[in-house]
Structures are given as structure tokens and as C-alpha cells.
Amino acid sequence: MxxxxxxxxxxxxxxxxxxxxxxxxxxxxxxxxxxxxxxxxxxxxxxxxxxxxxxxxxxxxxxxxxxxxxxxxxxxxxxxxxxxxxxxxxxxxxxxxxxxxxxxxxxxxxYGGYTPKIPVPNLISTLSAGMSFLGVAGEKSIRGTFVDSISINYDYNHQNGTHRELFGIKANRIPVFEHDGYHAQVVQELDRADSTWNDILKNPVVLTAPKTYTGILEYAFPALTTFRADFPIGEVLQVHALYPETATQTKTFVLVYSQPKHPIFKPLMGRFILSAVGTVVEQDTRAIETSYPHQPAKIRLPNEEIMFHAQKLYREW
Ligand code: FES
Ligand SMILES: [Fe+2]
The missing domain is CATH 2.102.10.10 (Rieske [2Fe-2S] iron-sulphur domain)
Structure with a gap:
């Protein structure tokens, strides 16, 4: 290929x-x-x-x-x-x-043996400074092209459908979207619906998520999407890695770092955050693998320009 x-x-x-x-x-x-x-x-x-x-x-x-x-x-x-x-x-x-x-x-x-076009980004060292490594979650080979797999990481509307059970998102605002070359930063504010007892029993991690929270996403195109959020029990950093295995298969895994507000939260964060991240990757994978071949979209949603930005970087590489 x-x-x-x-x-x-x-x-x-x-x-x-x-x-x-x-x-x-x-x-x-x-x-x-x-x-x-x-x-x-x-x-x-x-x-x-x-x-x-x-x-x-x-x-x-x-x-x-x-x-x-x-x-x-x-x-x-x-x-x-x-x-x-x-x-x-x-x-x-x-x-x-x-x-x-x-x-x-x-x-x-x-670089897979090719001449480097851009340097290895230093985003991971910058963002994870002072945090401890929790583990790797969501290691998966997705039946989907690289561009489809990366697009979902820049798609600020899919949490309402793809991740509805996990997060119960009510509203989603993007006060900041800045990009410079292959780096981009997005600030996302999410309002969650009230969790029912049933939700909590099914997924205790919802207890650790506040009603409104701010996530900061930083991208080092094409390899990394990072997501940082401050929860009541501590700060969490996810680094989503993506690389093309073949023309139709894409590999992903997530490095998770944390800084608990108190050491007693560390095991809790380890267990629940890693499993929640695994679920997120599972849900994204399903969204990519079950979609039909692309056609021109007849509907536009807000903030889709962020996704189009990534697709443009891909096309014009
Ligand atoms: S030793 Fe590898 S194929 Fe024979
Ligand atoms: Fe997702």
C-alpha cells in the first residue's frame, strides 16, 4: 500500500x-x-x-x-x-x-522508515509533567480508514449520541478553537444531565464527574489527541494515539495520566478512569465501524469546522 x-x-x-x-x-x-x-x-x-x-x-x-x-x-x-x-x-x-x-x-x-516531515511532538511531556502514569486503555484495531478514525476525535457533537450513556451530556459549548500548523487547542464545556441511581450503579465513574466540566483538548496532528479535565477527585490526562495499520485498518490506544487530589483516590481513579476510557474507545469504534460509506452531508451541526480542519490537514499533508 x-x-x-x-x-x-x-x-x-x-x-x-x-x-x-x-x-x-x-x-x-x-x-x-x-x-x-x-x-x-x-x-x-x-x-x-x-x-x-x-x-x-x-x-x-x-x-x-x-x-x-x-x-x-x-x-x-x-x-x-x-x-x-x-x-x-x-x-x-x-x-x-x-x-x-x-x-x-x-x-x-x-517514522516507519521514511524521512521525517515534522518533528516528534513534545505534547506528552509538556502535559504530563507532574502527573503519574496510570496505564494504557482502549488498545484497539479499528475497521476504518485513518481519516475516519481521526475525524471522530475532532467531532464535537458525537458525545450526544455515541457516548450518551456514559456521560449523559445535556449541552456542549466550545469557547475556544485555535490552531497553528499541526497543533490545535479546543476548550469544551459540557453540562451533564442528573445521574439516576441506575446510571450510578451501572457506571460509578459518573459520580466522579461534576455537573459542568471543562475539558481542554490539544492535538498534535496526526498522531495525538489529548484531553485534560479537572474532576473533583483529581486531574486526568488522556493521550489518544492513532496510527494507520493498513489503508482500511487503524490502531488506537490511550495513555492515561492522573494527579489525584488525595492519594486515597488513586486506586479509584486507576480502576474507573481506565475502564471508562476503554468504554469510550469501544463506542467510538462502533460508530466508525457501523457507518455506511460517505455521502455529501445534507445537515450541518455547530463546530464542525474543527473536524473539517483536521480533514484539510489530512488532504493537504
Ligand atoms: S528460521 Fe525463520 S523461516 Fe526458517
Ligand atoms: Fe468519542
Missing amino acids: EAILLGAPWLIAHRSMLGINKPYKITLNGQDYVLWQNQQGEVFALDNICPHMQAPLSDGWICSDRGTIACPFHALEFDGQGRLHNAGKVGSQPLTSPLELVIQDDCIWT
């Missing part, structure tokens, strides 16, 4: 997603890669196709003493540079290509 958004930096994983000495497979722009992290925290990435008889290296295993990945088919071993290790000898040339990575604040980025 032709690469989507050639030269864009993609956030493909957080260190915590890799584990230690375990193969982790990703697909980026139609190419499969295998990543692994050793005990020392070094991260390696290779083309997933074994150069012997094309088995998927990600189905193999890591030999921690030699720092190699063993192929599941005939157990040949390759190091992080793609060199063959055989009977105590190391090949001089790589036989499979390593994928170049950029690691920043436990976040693993790549």
Missing part, C-alpha cells in the same frame, strides 16, 4: 505495552514489525518477516542471554540490528531491516 501521511511521526507503543523480553507485533502502513524490550529497557524493532522462509518473527521468542529473537519456524536467531546469530557466530550484515525508533518519556515513536 501507499503510505498514509508519509513522513509523519507515529506513536506506536508505550514501554508498558511491550513487557520484558516478549515479542510485540505492530502493523504500520501495511508493514508488519516485531518490537521487544530487554531487561535494561532497550527497545528493538525489526521487519517481522524472517529472511529464511518468511515466518512471522513475532510468533517466536526472545533469547535474553544473546539479546536475539528466535524465529518460530526453524529457530534461527536475529539481534536488534537484524544480524543472524548462529552457533556462536554473529553475521556481519543485517539480513532483516531494523525499524528506526525515537523514544521519548517511555513513548515509542517511529
Whole structure:
């Protein structure tokens, strides 16, 4: 396939997603890669196709003493540079290509082997300063194009339908929408309807959400959508990562950071926020996967220019 958004930096994983000495497979722009992290925290990435008889290296295993990945088919071993290790000898040339990575604040980025067009954004370090990392939620492969998947992150009307059960939004205001190049910032004010007992039992996280709250969204197009909100129990930052797996499949996952107002809230935030984020991603995925092919819209809603802005950045990349 032709690469989507050639030269864009993609956030493909957080260190915590890799584990230690375990193969982790990703697909980026139609190419499969295998990543692994050793005990020392070094991260390696290779083309997933074994150069012997094309088995998927990600189905193999890591030999921690030699720092190699063993192929599941005939157990040949390759190091992080793609060199063959055989009977105590190391090949001089790589036989499979390593994928170049950029690691920043436990976040693993790549340009997928293309020349960088824009720098890796520093949004995560800026926004998460002083917060602690709660975990990763909503890791999902969406059956949808990249542009459809990113559009929903810039769509300020879908919470009324897609997320109605989770948030019960009554009103939605956008006092701020500013953009500069690939960065954009949106301030969103939401009024929630009263929660019924039934709502609370089904989803106790509604108790942690105030009746009116302000969320600040910042975007580093195309890879990141961040959402920060101050709840009574503490501040929460979500970093939604998105990258194109293939022309019709898009990967997403969310890094969640928090700063509880009191340490006793930390376990509560961990449990409920992560599961609420998982539900949000589930609902967005369903909205993308169940929609029919696009036709010209016969209705316009307020604030849709924010979504059109993202689609324009995509078209004019
Ligand atoms: S296919 Fe990988 S070792 Fe043979
Ligand atoms: Fe959504």
C-alpha cells in the first residue's frame, strides 16, 4: 500500500505495552514489525518477516542471554540490528531491516522508515509533567480508514449520541478553537444531565464527574489527541494515539495520566478512569465501524469546522 501521511511521526507503543523480553507485533502502513524490550529497557524493532522462509518473527521468542529473537519456524536467531546469530557466530550484515525508533518519556515513536516531515511532538511531556502514569486503555484495531478514525476525535457533537450513556451530556459549548500548523487547542464545556441511581450503579465513574466540566483538548496532528479535565477527585490526562495499520485498518490506544487530589483516590481513579476510557474507545469504534460509506452531508451541526480542519490537514499533508 501507499503510505498514509508519509513522513509523519507515529506513536506506536508505550514501554508498558511491550513487557520484558516478549515479542510485540505492530502493523504500520501495511508493514508488519516485531518490537521487544530487554531487561535494561532497550527497545528493538525489526521487519517481522524472517529472511529464511518468511515466518512471522513475532510468533517466536526472545533469547535474553544473546539479546536475539528466535524465529518460530526453524529457530534461527536475529539481534536488534537484524544480524543472524548462529552457533556462536554473529553475521556481519543485517539480513532483516531494523525499524528506526525515537523514544521519548517511555513513548515509542517511529517514522516507519521514511524521512521525517515534522518533528516528534513534545505534547506528552509538556502535559504530563507532574502527573503519574496510570496505564494504557482502549488498545484497539479499528475497521476504518485513518481519516475516519481521526475525524471522530475532532467531532464535537458525537458525545450526544455515541457516548450518551456514559456521560449523559445535556449541552456542549466550545469557547475556544485555535490552531497553528499541526497543533490545535479546543476548550469544551459540557453540562451533564442528573445521574439516576441506575446510571450510578451501572457506571460509578459518573459520580466522579461534576455537573459542568471543562475539558481542554490539544492535538498534535496526526498522531495525538489529548484531553485534560479537572474532576473533583483529581486531574486526568488522556493521550489518544492513532496510527494507520493498513489503508482500511487503524490502531488506537490511550495513555492515561492522573494527579489525584488525595492519594486515597488513586486506586479509584486507576480502576474507573481506565475502564471508562476503554468504554469510550469501544463506542467510538462502533460508530466508525457501523457507518455506511460517505455521502455529501445534507445537515450541518455547530463546530464542525474543527473536524473539517483536521480533514484539510489530512488532504493537504
Ligand atoms: S523461516 Fe525463520 S528460521 Fe526458517
Ligand atoms: Fe468519542
